[in-house]
Amino acid sequence: MDGTLRSRLLRVSAELDELLAAASIDTVSDSSLLNAIDRIGAARRLVDALGTAVSGEIAKRSAPGDEESLARRLGAKNPSHLVALRARLDPATATSWTTVGALTATRRSILGEKLPPAHPEVAAGLDLGDIDSASGRVIIATVDACSIAADQANLLEETLVRQAPSLTPRELTRLCREVIARYAPETGEEREAALRARSGLRIVQRPDGLTHIAIDTHPEAAGLILASIDARTAPRRIPRFATEGSEPVEDHDRRTLAQRRLDALVDVARDSVARDDGQLAGTSVSMVVTVPLETLVSGRGTASIAGIDEPISAATARRLAAVAEIIPAVLGTDSEVLDLGRSARLFSSAQRRAIALRDRGCAWGGCDAPPGWCEVAHIDAWYLGGRTDLCNGVLLCRFHHQLFDSGGWRLEWRDGVPWFIPPRWVDSSQTPRRGGRPRLAA
Ligand SMILES: [Zn+2]
Numbered sequence: 001m002d003g004t005l006r007s008r009l010l011r012v013s014a015e016l017d018e019l020l021a022a023a024s025i026d027t028v029s030d031s032s033l034l035n036a037i038d039r040i041g042a043a044r045r046l047v048d049a050l051g052t053a054v055s056g057e058i059a060k061r062s063a064p065g066d067e068e069s070l071a072r073r074l075g076a077k078n079p080s081h082l083v084a085l086r087a088r089l090d091p092a093t094a095t096s097w098t099t100v101g102a103l104t105a106t107r108r109s110i111l112g113e114k115l116p117p118a119h120p121e122v123a124a125g126l127d128l129g130d131i132d133s134a135s136g137r138v139i140i141a142t143v144d145a146c147s148i149a150a151d152q153a154n155l156l157e158e159t160l161v162r163q164a165p166s167l168t169p170r171e172l173t174r175l176c177r178e179v180i181a182r183y184a185p186e187t188g189e190e191r192e193a194a195l196r197a198r199s200g201l202r203i204v205q206r207p208d209g210l211t212h213i214a215i216d217t218h219p220e221a222a223g224l225i226l227a228s229i230d231a232r233t234a235p236r237r238i239p240r241f242a243t244e245g246s247e248p249v250e251d252h253d254r255r256t257l258a259q260r261r262l263d264a265l266v267d268v269a270r271d272s273v274a275r276d277d278g279q280l281a282g283t284s285v286s287m288v289v290t291v292p293l294e295t296l297v298s299g300r301g302t303a304s305i306a307g308i309d310e311p312i313s314a315a316t317a318r319r320l321a322a323v324a325e326i327i328p329a330v331l332g333t334d335s336e337v338l339d340l341g342r343s344a345r346l347f348s349s350a351q352r353r354a355i356a357l358r359d360r361g362c363a364w365g366g367c368d369a370p371p372g373w374c375e376v377a378h379i380d381a382w383y384l385g386g387r388t389d390l391c392n393g394v395l396l397c398r399f400h401h402q403l404f405d406s407g408g409w410r411l412e413w414r415d416g417v418p419w420f421i422p423p424r425w426v427d428s429s430q431t432p433r434r435g436g437r438p439r440l441a442a
Pocket of ligand 1: 362363364367368369396397398399400
């Protein structure tokens with residue numbers, strides 16, 4: 001990162017300061033307001049470019065397989081996970097920053113001489129505040145996908161960076177897709193393999209309470225999924241009866257097509273859950289609903305579904321508790337789950353379920369792994385006399401389980417909250433770090 005990027009940012013913020021110098025924003029003139037929003041856009045791109053440069057350096061110091069890796073030392077899975085935690089970013093932006101940052105950083109030869117970045121034109125565009133890292137990522141992916149000579153690739157990169165500021169992100173993506181179609185012709189099989197590689201299902205818990213599930217499918221999966229939904233959304237003619245002179249019967253199905261498709265998918269999932277015996281992983285195949293006894297009895301308050309952030313109403317919890325394939329877990333007054341305390345080496349499936357309910361996912365601070373990806377770790381190792389009971393078990397994803405077991409970390413419960421104490425070689429002051437999912441007091 002060179003100093004000009006930082007000085008550009010300082011200049012833009014000084015200009016902003018001048019434009020908005022009036023006592024209150026509602027007294028600023030129209031032209032100052034518009035000039036301000038232009039500069040805020042520029043400042044945002046420059047901050048993004050600065051974040052990209054810094055994240056690229058973090059990525060450089062976190063090479064996979066390196067025992068001294070910066071990300072690993074701090075308990076993060078990879079550099080973008082570390083960047084997301086520290087800068088409080090969504091995972092997509094953090095990934096853009098680290099991947100684009102690594103590809104636009106100055107490189108050094110074995111002799112220590114400075115070498116140009118792998119993608120110099122994108123690097124220059126970021127430095128000038130012309131493009132942001134998201135556009136940079138699209139351009140880099142496009143250039144890399146094309147099978148063209150190096151000088152041609154450079155020309156293409158330069159052209160795309162020059163055009164990007166006048167295009168919306170969507171227009172840029174469309175342009176890049178056209179470029180790929182022209183310069184990277186794939187055979188049918190290659191194309192299918194590429195589509196398969198890009199397929200996936202992403203789950204995002206949105207702040208408004210909706211769970212956003214985005215599915216990108218290759219044609220085969222799309223066909224199967226759509227067929228199972230279509231079979232249940234085909235408009236059915238429900239016979240309606242009306243005696244003469246009576247009010248016309250209301251057509252109650254006023255769901256939109258989108259809502260009917262969702263209901264169909266939920267039906268498919270319900271069938272699948274009903275057919276599974278729940279013995280596979282103890283917690284991952286059954287839907288577990290946690291409800292305080294008080295809520296179940298009074299019908300007031302909320303309950304929760306394992307792995308979903310948004311609470312459900314007492315009424316929904318009561319309804320679900322009556323369904324055979326749902327496992328209701330009733331909590332006592334202090335939210336304690338029945339302790340099975342057995343002197344076995346392995347946690348029983350009932351214990352694993354209870355711990356999954358308590359910890360609701362990997363207990364490591366900042367880790368999002370849901371219960372289905374987690375294992376129950378012994379806090380005091382069983383072979384050192386640690387008991388296999390609930391207070392000696394904690395839910396950790398495979399990565400953090402390994403780190404915890406091998407890295408000399410310790411765990412202390414304080415008021416039901418797990419605190420992780422780093423080994424001296426990670427933090428010489430051994431300051432405890434808070435873990436667990438945030439939970440509202442009763
Ligand atoms: Zn984890």
